[in-house]
Amino acid sequence: xxxxxxxxxxxxxxxxxxxxxxxxxxxxxxxxxxxxxxxxxxxxxxxxxxxxxxxxxxxxxxxxxxxxxxxxxxxxxxxxxxxxxxxxxxxxxxxxxxxxxxxxxxxxxxxxxxxxxxxxxxxxxxxxxxxxxxxxxxxxxxxxxxxxxxxxxxxxxxxxxxxxxxxxxxxxxxxxxxxxxxxxxxxxxxxxxxxxxxxxxxxxxxxxxxxxxxxxxxxxxxxxxxxxxxxxxxxxxxxxxxxxxxxxxxxxxxxxxxxxxxxxxxxxxxxxxxxxxxxxxxxxxxxxxxxxx
Ligand SMILES: Cc1cc2nc3c(=O)[nH]c(=O)nc-3n(C[C@H](O)[C@H](O)[C@H](O)COP(=O)(O)OP(=O)(O)OC[C@H]3O[C@@H](n4cnc5c(N)ncnc54)[C@H](O)[C@@H]3O)c2cc1C
Numbered sequence: 001x002x003x004x005x006x007x008x009x010x011x012x013x014x015x016x017x018x019x020x021x022x023x024x025x026x027x028x029x030x031x032x033x034x035x036x037x038x039x040x041x042x043x044x045x046x047x048x049x050x051x052x053x054x055x056x057x058x059x060x061x062x063x064x065x066x067x068x069x070x071x072x073x074x075x076x077x078x079x080x081x082x083x084x085x086x087x088x089x090x091x092x093x094x095x096x097x098x099x100x101x102x103x104x105x106x107x108x109x110x111x112x113x114x115x116x117x118x119x120x121x122x123x124x125x126x127x128x129x130x131x132x133x134x135x136x137x138x139x140x141x142x143x144x145x146x147x148x149x150x151x152x153x154x155x156x157x158x159x160x161x162x163x164x165x166x167x168x169x170x171x172x173x174x175x176x177x178x179x180x181x182x183x184x185x186x187x188x189x190x191x192x193x194x195x196x197x198x199x200x201x202x203x204x205x206x207x208x209x210x211x212x213x214x215x216x217x218x219x220x221x222x223x224x225x226x227x228x229x230x231x232x233x234x235x236x237x238x239x240x241x242x243x244x245x246x247x248x249x250x251x252x253x254x255x256x257x258x259x260x261x262x263x264x265x266x267x268x269x270x271x272x273x274x275x276x277x278x279x280x281x282x283x284x285x286x287x288x289x290x291x292x293x
Pocket of ligand 1: 027028029030031032033034035036052073074099100101102105108109110111112113114115116117119121122123124160164165166167192193194195
């Protein structure tokens with residue numbers, strides 16, 4: 001039984017922002033795959049909802065003239081996986097999209113909901129960290145754009161202000177042009193399982209050496225993280241198995257893994273080392289770099 005006392009269904013972003021201003025107690029529902037579980041469990045404050053389902057302008061995925069890719073916050077994962085812009089320019093995000101849930105969940109679950117629920121296991125988070133994505137947020141106070149790295153406040157918590165909603169994810173051309181990328185989700189099952197670890201890598205290779213390397217990790221700390229020391233180590237070094245192995249080892253230094261029922265701290269650290277090495281090697285190959293044995 002769903003205890004919903006108010007359901008607002010605005011048909012434009014402007015109307016949604018105004019409704020949130022007039023009633024800051026409204027909670028946003030997009031695909032509802034997280035929210036409806038809270039509602040069903042009688043979660044406090046979850047009986048008054050504002051649905052984004054009819055705000056069609058938030059669903060679009062587009063490529064701006066300056067090369068920025070704009071992903072509407074309510075784009076569902078099935079659409080992200082199939083979208084030609086994403087497939088051509090952000091293939092590792094397409095990999096992340098198809099790794100989440102099962103077909104039914106991917107048809108309704110949105111990328112905005114995946115970020116705004118603050119889950120460190122969210123399958124889109126590590127790739128958006130590696131892509132240096134920006135978030136466009138809007139409220140009655142106006143619009144602000146922040147790096148995704150500044151959005152996560154702790155497990156299940158994000159820096160959304162009262163009356164504010166996420167409208168889009170922006171990926172500037174400089175973040176993806178000429179890169180290769182790869183997302184690896186490690187979970188107990190191949191489908192319909194939350195990540196034990198998510199590793200996403202974006203890199204550029206020039207003359208056989210790393211020119212740029214970005215490593216995003218999910219479930220390796222209380223919030224998604226990047227691996228600064230491992231990334232810095234790579235720059236200018238040749239793409240070799242040995243180098244990628246060292247990058248994997250250094251990636252562990254950035255983590256604050258903990259033991260949970262899914263995996264022990266030691267096991268998670270082992271996964272970080274091994275899967276980062278694999279994701280870096282694969283990304284480098286996709287970026288056009290052949291690795292020397
Ligand atoms: C069976 C099942 C399997 C799942 N498997 C996976 C999986 O493999 N990987 C994974 O990452 N997740 C998984 N999930 C979790 C969930 O589906 C995702 O996190 C999903 O992306 C949430 O999106 P949604 O549109 O359904 O969000 P909702 O449930 O609508 O909202 C989630 C949260 O975000 C807020 N919110 C939503 N949109 C906005 C916005 N535009 N602006 C501000 N706040 C907003 C809501 O208020 C709420 O707090 C699974 C869930 C289920 C039920």
